[in-house]
Amino acid sequence: GQSLEQPSEVTAVEGAIVQINCTYQTSGFYGLSWYQQHDGGAPTFLSYNALDGLEETGRFSSFLSRSDSYGYLLLQELQMKDSASYFCAVRGQAGTALIFGKGTTLSVSS
Amino acid sequence: DTGVSQDPRHKITKRGQNVTFRCDPISEHNRLYWYRQTLGQGPEFLTYFQNEAQLEKSRLLSDRFSAERPKGSFSTLEIQRTEQGDSAMYLCASTKDRANYGYTFGSGTRLTVV
Numbered sequence: 001g002q003s004l005e006q007p008s009e010v011t012a013v014e015g016a017i018v019q020i021n022c023t024y025q026t027s028g029f030y031g032l033s034w035y036q037q038h039d040g041g042a043p044t045f046l047s048y049n050a051l052d053g054l055e056e057t058g059r060f061s062s063f064l065s066r067s068d069s070y071g072y073l074l075l076q077e078l079q080m081k082d083s084a085s086y087f088c089a090v091r092g093q094a095g096t097a098l099i100f101g102k103g104t105t106l107s108v109s110s
Numbered sequence: 111d112t113g114v115s116q117d118p119r120h121k122i123t124k125r126g127q128n129v130t131f132r133c134d135p136i137s138e139h140n141r142l143y144w145y146r147q148t149l150g151q152g153p154e155f156l157t158y159f160q161n162e163a164q165l166e167k168s169r170l171l172s173d174r175f176s177a178e179r180p181k182g183s184f185s186t187l188e189i190q191r192t193e194q195g196d197s198a199m200y201l202c203a204s205t206k207d208r209a210n211y212g213y214t215f216g217s218g219t220r221l222t223v224v
Contacts, residue, residue, distance in 0.1 A: 031209055042201065043153065045212025087152045091209070097143055097166055098213065100152035 002026040002092050004101035011107045012078050020073045020104045022088035030091040032064050032071045033098060038084045046073070046086075075106070083108045114216035116202050122222045123192055130188045131219045135204030142185050143213065144177055145201040153201055159185060160207065192223045 004024045012018040024032065031050040035043040049055055049064035049071060061074040075082055085105050089098040115134040123129050135142045140161050145153035156175065157167045161182040174192075179185040189196055199220050203213035 033212065035212075042215035042217050043203075043213075044215070048210045048212065050209065089152075094209065095160075095165065097155045097158045099155060100145075102150070103152045 002090060002099045004088055004090060004099065006086075006088055006101045006104045008102070009105045009107070011109070014078055014080060014108055014110050016078050017074065017076045018078060018106065020075075020086050020088075020106070022071050022073075022101060024069050024071075024088070024090045024101075026069075026090050026092040026099075028092045029066060029069075030094050030096075032062075033089045033091075034060075034062055034073045035087045035089060035100070036084050037087065037103070043087060078108045080108050080110065082106060114202055114204055114214050116200075116216035116219050118219055119217065120220045120222075122224060125194060125223055126191055128188065128190045129192060129221065130186055131200055131202075131221075132184060132186050133202030133204075133216060134184045135202070136214055137183075138206065139204035139214070140182070140207055141205045142179055143203045143205075144185070144187050145203065147199045147201055147218070148197075156187070189221075192221075194223045197221055197223045 006022045033048045034046040037043040047062040054063045059076045064071045085103040087100045087103045089100045117132045143158040144156040147153045157177050159179040174190045177187045199218040201218045203215045205213045
């Protein structure tokens with residue numbers, strides 16, 4: 001089977017940096033993705049890592065270490081609008097569907 | 111393109127009734143997925159199609175659930191003999207056939223079984 005672990009809640013203040021960790025157990029591995037979901041909204045795609053290392057997209061970066069079955073999402077210069085749930089998701093094999101974690105609720109305060 | 115559309119947005123049904131939801135994916139996306147999400151949880155995979163072929167179904171998916179994508183375009187998800195435990199948000203997503211291409215989700219259909 002496949003399972004993902006991520007913290008349930010994270011809090012931070014505007015302008016800060018926050019890291020949301022994700023560890024996974026899969027029989028195979030075909031990439032780690034991150035999605036953002038605001039209350040009442042649909043999940044939206046943030047990033048995808050297939051190889052080890054850091055991928056940067058604006059204020060958001062995502063990191064992967066396949067040997068540790070671990071990744072993280074780094075959010076910099078936090079804004080109030082970043083308050084949302086963040087999900088890591090893995091695909092165990094090519095051509096299969098993403099399996100999502102339970103999500104991390106990020107609360108950004110002023 | 112207007113993104114992934116789902117209909118209806120909300121559905122309230124009595125226990126034991128059948129319900130059907132529709133999803134219209136982004137036109138150039140050949141993969142279509144159905145997920146279910148309950149409060150405080152991540153999306154739970156139900157089934158997925160590549161074009162009109164149903165390639166994967168969750169082992170947790172009850173026989174009361176069935177999905178179709180008859181012409182490789184829109185898809186329907188039917189739940190027969192609904193139970194209160196079926197109450198959830200049903201999300202549809204589509205994507206291209208590329209590993210690094212993210213899913214585009216619809217706004218979902220919220221099902222309440224009373």
